[in-house]
Amino acid sequence: MTAALLSRPGSRTLLGQFETATADEAVVELYRAHYAGLVRLSAMLVGDVGTAEELVQDAFVAMHGSWGRLRDPEKALAYLRQAIVNRSRSALRHRAVVAKYPPAPPPDVPSAEHFAVAATERDQIMRAIHALPRRQRETLLLRYYSDLSEAQIADTLGISQGAVKSHASRGLAALRTVLEITP
Amino acid sequence: MSDRTGPFEPDGASADDDAARHLREVLAREARAITPSADGLAMIREKIRAQRPRRRNWVRAFQIGGAGLATAAVAIIGVAIAQNKSGTPNHPAATAAAASSPTTAASAPVVPPATPAVSPAPVSSGPSSYPVWVYYVDKRKDPQQLLFRERAIWPSSPQHTFVKDAVDAMLATPAQDPDYTSYWPAGTTLLSANIVNGTTAVVNLSSEASHGPANEAAISAQQLLYTIIAAAPKIDALQLQIAGVPVTSLWGTPLGETASSGAPASASATAPGTVTALPAWQVWGHVWITQPTENATVASSVVIAGEASVFEGTVTWQLRSNGGVLKTGSVNADVGAPDRGLWSFTLDGLAPGQYAIRAYETSAKDGSVTFLDDKTFTVS
Numbered sequence: 001m002t003a004a005l006l007s008r009p010g011s012r013t014l015l016g017q018f019e020t021a022t023a024d025e026a027v028v029e030l031y032r033a034h035y036a037g038l039v040r041l042s043a044m045l046v047g048d049v050g051t052a053e054e055l056v057q058d059a060f061v062a063m064h065g066s067w068g069r070l071r072d073p074e075k076a077l078a079y080l081r082q083a084i085v086n087r088s089r090s091a092l093r094h095r096a097v098v099a100k101y102p103p104a105p106p107p108d109v110p111s112a113e114h115f116a117v118a119a120t121e122r123d124q125i126m127r128a129i130h131a132l133p134r135r136q137r138e139t140l141l142l143r144y145y146s147d148l149s150e151a152q153i154a155d156t157l158g159i160s161q162g163a164v165k166s167h168a169s170r171g172l173a174a175l176r177t178v179l180e181i182t183p
Numbered sequence: 184m185s186d187r188t189g190p191f192e193p194d195g196a197s198a199d200d201d202a203a204r205h206l207r208e209v210l211a212r213e214a215r216a217i218t219p220s221a222d223g224l225a226m227i228r229e230k231i232r233a234q235r236p237r238r239r240n241w242v243r244a245f246q247i248g249g250a251g252l253a254t255a256a257v258a259i260i261g262v263a264i265a266q267n268k269s270g271t272p273n274h275p276a277a278t279a280a281a282a283s284s285p286t287t288a289a290s291a292p293v294v295p296p297a298t299p300a301v302s303p304a305p306v307s308s309g310p311s312s313y314p315v316w317v318y319y320v321d322k323r324k325d326p327q328q329l330l331f332r333e334r335a336i337w338p339s340s341p342q343h344t345f346v347k348d349a350v351d352a353m354l355a356t357p358a359q360d361p362d363y364t365s366y367w368p369a370g371t372t373l374l375s376a377n378i379v380n381g382t383t384a385v386v387n388l389s390s391e392a393s394h395g396p397a398n399e400a401a402i403s404a405q406q407l408l409y410t411i412i413a414a415a416p417k418i419d420a421l422q423l424q425i426a427g428v429p430v431t432s433l434w435g436t437p438l439g440e441t442a443s444s445g446a447p448a449s450a451s452a453t454a455p456g457t458v459t460a461l462p463a464w465q466v467w468g469h470v471w472i473t474q475p476t477e478n479a480t481v482a483s484s485v486v487i488a489g490e491a492s493v494f495e496g497t498v499t500w501q502l503r504s505n506g507g508v509l510k511t512g513s514v515n516a517d518v519g520a521p522d523r524g525l526w527s528f529t530l531d532g533l534a535p536g537q538y539a540i541r542a543y544e545t546s547a548k549d550g551s552v553t554f555l556d557d558k559t560f561t562v563s
Contacts, residue, residue: 040214040217049218050345061234064231
């Protein structure tokens with residue numbers, strides 16, 4: 001059905017449906033290219049894959065709803081990143097509040113899935129990352145996992161490029177001890 | 184998205200380079216250990232569909248039922264089981280049914296789990312449920328008992344009881360793949376789960392858990408522990424209680440002994456009866472197909488994906504239909520054994536019908552098929 005709509009993009013009567021079709025297409029395309037990476041980013045931010053999946057999916061739904069305004073895969077990807085970082089923050093905040101109430105077992109120290117091989121070192125570093133101030137942690141993950149440019153990170157976090165630079169260098173400096181003792 | 188070199192590596196700051204490179208490696212490894220579910224796209228589509236106007240009714244139904252959510256969850260468990268048994272995880276249909284009969288959802292609490300199929304409640308797509316990972320034991324023992332993982336949709340509790348949810352799901356949800364099973368006796372329930380010393384889960388199961396097949400005890404303990412770890416990654420050991428009594432053996436098999444071969448993360452957990460996580464390469468199926476899931480319905484172009492810990496990362500695959508082999512090929516995981524890599528490939532232009540995809544390691548010794556996983560799927 002989508003293909004049929006797309007094959008007649010000029011048809012004015014179909015314009016409404018056409019927009020829906022392209023939003024659907026955008027979801028599929030961005031999903032294929034970026035879903036795994038975004039879930040992993042989010043899982044490292046919130047420390048829980050289930051939560052990460054759910055909020056990344058919700059971000060895709062929101063992107064689908066805003067497609068009429070975005071209209072461009074690059075913008076849509078930037079939108080997804082912002083939405084995911086913001087939603088990951090709220091998830092963490094919510095978790096922190098919830099964790100105060102026993103008897104909920106709090107799986108609050110993040111490190112995504114447990115692989116026994118080399119897990120200790122990785123765990124240690126991931127724990128150190130999660131001990132950092134939020135912006136530093138976000139900056140380091142966007143830079144060293146997602147490979148974003150300074151400008152992209154600034155855009156994602158809604159801060160200046162200068163702030164990105166300083167968060168990155170402070171964050172890395174704070175991690176240096178743990179990164180260096182475990183070569 | 185993370186393969187290329189960073190666009191702004193520090194120019195002159197060579198002191199940063201080692202630490203930065205190390206951090207990059209650690210994050211890449213951490214990321215590889217996170218496996219997004221195979222049906223994310225289906226979930227997104229379903230949520231998009233659910234957002235369209237009719238949805239409101241059913242959200243409201245859930246809010247009305249909010250006070251009774253805990254009991255609703257019981258009914259939901261029953262329905263989830265029924266859906267799995269019927270082998271047709273037909274999400275869209277479930278959502279539609281829910282939207283058209285909101286009152287059924289609201290009155291769900293009175294439906295006991297034993298008689299679930301009365302109302303096709305909207306379980307698998309509801310806003311108050313979330314995916315949990317559950318491990319199962321492969322019945323084929325190919326070449327030994329190994330663990331495989333599936334995703335179950337479970338009601339989320341407002342307390343975020345991830346460990347409890349995961350164990351409940353494992354005990355109550357039969358595997359979708361008929362090759363997987365759980366040897367935990369039927370009727371076993373979780374009485375309580377606590378975390379002690381930060382990394383040890385103390386799990387108290389009901390008395391049904393006391394008798395099971397002796398040969399399956401060690402792998403079943405690993406199954407339980409890995410299911411907990413998937414929900415709470417910092418956990419690395421398990422102490423089991425049955426009806427409130429700590430046990431040091433399960434089904435006649437001492438617990439804790441299997442740990443002597445030593446996962447690196449388990450050095451500190453040596454108390455008798457403490458089960459530590461064996462390394463993944465020892466207890467996980469060497470080849471997993473994670474996409475499509477068992478009995479999935481897919482389009483004519485389908486992505487086949489999975490994980491593997493096999494020699495040089497080489498996974499062999501076979502596409503079958505009507506008992507015959509349609510296509511074979513091989514694909515490389517991004518890393519080889521002993522690491523666990525991800526692999527995927529796309530099959531295009533499949534005619535509508537039923538298919539089976541098998542993936543396995545071809546033995547370097549004699550070319551035989553080992554560490555097989557297979558999934559049945561339908562092209563619509």
